[in-house]
Amino acid sequence: MNTITSFSRNNQYQMKNNQVQSNVQFQGLNVRMLTPKGRKIQRGIMEHHHDIASHLGQNVETIVEITKGASLKKLSLLDRLSSRAIAVTYKHPEKTKEVGDHAVNIFKNIKKPSKTQVYLISHGHGSFETMDRVFEAAHNNPKRFKLAERVNREVLDTRNPKHSEMTAELLESKNSDKYVEDFDSYKSYLILNRKDENVVKNLDKMVESGQYNARKYDIELENNRIFTPGGLQETPVLNRKVLSDNYTKEGHTFLNYFISNFGVKEGSLQAGNDKDLLDIYKSTTKENVGTRMAIIDRFHYHKFFNINADQSKRENKEISALKELFQKVESDKHAKNFFNKTVKHNIDIDTVQEYVDILNSTEPKKLDVFFSNAANIMNQTSGNTRLKTLSKEIENPFYRSRARIEHDNYEIQEGYRKKPSILKKAKKYIKNQINKAKYNITGGSNKVAKQEVKAIDPATIEMPKLQPIVKEPVAAKPALEVKESVSSPAAEIKEIAPAKPAAEVKEVAPAAEIKEIAPAAEVKEAAPVKTVKISRVAPKAPNAKKLAVINDVNGIIEKKLGPKVLKDQKREYAIKATKMRMNMLPEIFASIKETRAADRKAGRKLNVSNKDAYGLYSIINGRNKKLVNYMLKKRNADGTRMFDIKDIITTVSAAEKKVRMDKYAAPKTYKAADAKAYYAELLDSKIQQYGKLEHSKKTK
Numbered sequence: 001m002n003t004i005t006s007f008s009r010n011n012q013y014q015m016k017n018n019q020v021q022s023n024v025q026f027q028g029l030n031v032r033m034l035t036p037k038g039r040k041i042q043r044g045i046m047e048h049h050h051d052i053a054s055h056l057g058q059n060v061e062t063i064v065e066i067t068k069g070a071s072l073k074k075l076s077l078l079d080r081l082s083s084r085a086i087a088v089t090y091k092h093p094e095k096t097k098e099v100g101d102h103a104v105n106i107f108k109n110i111k112k113p114s115k116t117q118v119y120l121i122s123h124g125h126g127s128f129e130t131m132d133r134v135f136e137a138a139h140n141n142p143k144r145f146k147l148a149e150r151v152n153r154e155v156l157d158t159r160n161p162k163h164s165e166m167t168a169e170l171l172e173s174k175n176s177d178k179y180v181e182d183f184d185s186y187k188s189y190l191i192l193n194r195k196d197e198n199v200v201k202n203l204d205k206m207v208e209s210g211q212y213n214a215r216k217y218d219i220e221l222e223n224n225r226i227f228t229p230g231g232l233q234e235t236p237v238l239n240r241k242v243l244s245d246n247y248t249k250e251g252h253t254f255l256n257y258f259i260s261n262f263g264v265k266e267g268s269l270q271a272g273n274d275k276d277l278l279d280i281y282k283s284t285t286k287e288n289v290g291t292r293m294a295i296i297d298r299f300h301y302h303k304f305f306n307i308n309a310d311q312s313k314r315e316n317k318e319i320s321a322l323k324e325l326f327q328k329v330e331s332d333k334h335a336k337n338f339f340n341k342t343v344k345h346n347i348d349i350d351t352v353q354e355y356v357d358i359l360n361s362t363e364p365k366k367l368d369v370f371f372s373n374a375a376n377i378m379n380q381t382s383g384n385t386r387l388k389t390l391s392k393e394i395e396n397p398f399y400r401s402r403a404r405i406e407h408d409n410y411e412i413q414e415g416y417r418k419k420p421s422i423l424k425k426a427k428k429y430i431k432n433q434i435n436k437a438k439y440n441i442t443g444g445s446n447k448v449a450k451q452e453v454k455a456i457d458p459a460t461i462e463m464p465k466l467q468p469i470v471k472e473p474v475a476a477k478p479a480l481e482v483k484e485s486v487s488s489p490a491a492e493i494k495e496i497a498p499a500k501p502a503a504e505v506k507e508v509a510p511a512a513e514i515k516e517i518a519p520a521a522e523v524k525e526a527a528p529v530k531t532v533k534i535s536r537v538a539p540k541a542p543n544a545k546k547l548a549v550i551n552d553v554n555g556i557i558e559k560k561l562g563p564k565v566l567k568d569q570k571r572e573y574a575i576k577a578t579k580m581r582m583n584m585l586p587e588i589f590a591s592i593k594e595t596r597a598a599d600r601k602a603g604r605k606l607n608v609s610n611k612d613a614y615g616l617y618s619i620i621n622g623r624n625k626k627l628v629n630y631m632l633k634k635r636n637a638d639g640t641r642m643f644d645i646k647d648i649i650t651t652v653s654a655a656e657k658k659v660r661m662d663k664y665a666a667p668k669t670y671k672a673a674d675a676k677a678y679y680a681e682l683l684d685s686k687i688q689q690y691g692k693l694e695h696s697k698k699t700k
Helices: 004-016 036-055 060-068 072-090 092-107 115-123 130-138 142-155 163-174 177-180 184-192 199-209 213-225 242-246 250-260 271-282 288-302 311-331 333-344 351-362 364-369 372-379 383-395 400-413 422-441 544-560 562-573 578-602 610-617 626-633 645-665 670-691
Strands: 021-027 031-034 479-483 532-536
Touching: 036 060, 036 072, 036 092, 060 072, 060 092, 072 092, 072 115, 072 130, 092 130, 092 177, 115 142, 130 142, 130 163, 142 163, 142 177, 142 184, 163 177, 163 199, 177 532, 184 199, 184 213, 184 479, 213 250, 242 250, 250 271, 250 288, 271 311, 288 311, 288 333, 311 333, 311 351, 333 351, 333 364, 333 372, 351 364, 351 383, 364 372, 364 422, 372 383, 400 645, 544 562, 544 578, 544 610, 562 610, 578 610, 578 626, 578 645, 610 645, 626 670, 645 670
Parallel strands: none
Antiparallel strands: 021 031, 479 532
8 A cells, every 4th residue: 555655755756747737636746647657646545545434434535525635744644543543443343434433523623733633643542532522622722732632641540541531521611711721720639530520520610619729639639649558658647637737849849759769668657757757848948948859869779778678777767867967957058068068079978877977976167178188088987987087087188097008008019109299298288277277267166257368378387297218210300490389279368478498308208107297387477478499309310221221212212103202202111111121112013013004904994003002011010021922922823913002901901900909909918929820820811712822933
């Protein structure tokens, strides 16, 4: 069967053929009928009319008459009516004529098709007779059709199509204009009574007598959504009557959100907690409902958390803590700031009770002002240790737990990170001193004193005791003098005036554990200081062997790297220069060259470049050199390299990460031999999978 959409494909031909005399109007197109294609299209049209007539139990002449001059958009609605009629009459073919009559009448009532009419035909509930009544009573008024759509979407129960007559009755009612103009006022009543056959008649009586109370039914519907079977149950303290007497829209919004996200189920509400929940409901207002829902969002995952725990006991404990947290956050801006910052920085706080305990153990203002210190502590501790440490070390910017000290020392020893510079430590220390000044100026209380922070003289600030460190020697450079302005984040701090010339400070690093930290210097009025002068003394020159290796590495990379890349990477190559890495460097560049040539030949995008050479060069060490050498030299049967540079970097980086994690898990028992053994196993697995290297034959 040809569909009506096939006609538009011949539009261009039909418009160009000007020699024919008669035409027929269909889908808004002039279809020429005397040409071969015109006659073919006409046959398709008639076949389609016959199909529609058959589905609707109508004469073909009737279908031709109602479709004359119809647009393509309107004709598509006839197809939708026909498809729906087939579904209805499939089991009851005797109703085909009756259904078809209603379908034809609906089609006639459509003047200019809209999205709402398409929706009602495709998804409207009820019989064709009811649909015909809806289209008849709508009088082609867009607002009345919109009412029909909203009733269908928001009121009717899809599981019971018998209720669909409500739509037609509303549009046929004497008060239909009121329902159209203010449907929201009547929606709650219609939802609550949709199973009643006389729902519209009863509504008409109340509206006409002036007895209809929209608020009453809004509250009743909200209560039905809160007290659901299997959900929250009524108690002597918390029930429908109490909520109706104390009704607020915000309170119901919060309570619904709390129940759906926090996971309170039937029988889980114990005595005392229903009172807490009612108090929360009563105290929820337009101003605080957003904050309270944000707090619920922070903990809504708890209904999936610790599934083996006693759910009801945990929920009841959290409800009382939630009430206390709301009170603290809403009465103290510092508590609110602290909560918002923990969410923003994703601090791991598992329960509402833990938030309350933190705010009880440490002053909220300190938690807000010294948040960077608090975050550092909370990321290293948990439980009671966290509470004690926060209370004791909140003003310490350098706090490190024993586990963190061991971890940092290991990473520094293995070269995965650098020791913090004296400049970085100084900036952190000065920032902490400024925070102390802010805190002390306002008296350490929640009252915000509008006072100005005076200039701070760095000469009066005592720095923590530090120990010197000897760094790995690099190429000699002239002494470098660095001048950096130390600016305060505090908005109120005035210009800082010059102090006495600072003595030269050699680059030093902190001891493994800073035990004594100088107390905060008192804020004094002094002449402003604009800059802090820090001089860095260059390290000693490398020895002759190191210089020889660096020169050899430079000789290789100067031929391989472009001027820009050489300038960027030359120093890094020199710092990492060892004889072992230098010996592998020619093979690395050869591998890159062959990989690029193979990519060009195959028409692929170039995947590697000489920039990638440093990535592999920098991670070669004594324990992985055999694996790297094997992967660099292993070839396929056709002579191409089996692994490119990025494959090798990925493999070695993953192995180094595993070694690092194994050592972190057992820092006292893990040894260098364990790492070598792991790389040996990795190499053996590669050999078993791909075979040994083929040694090149020596030529005489």
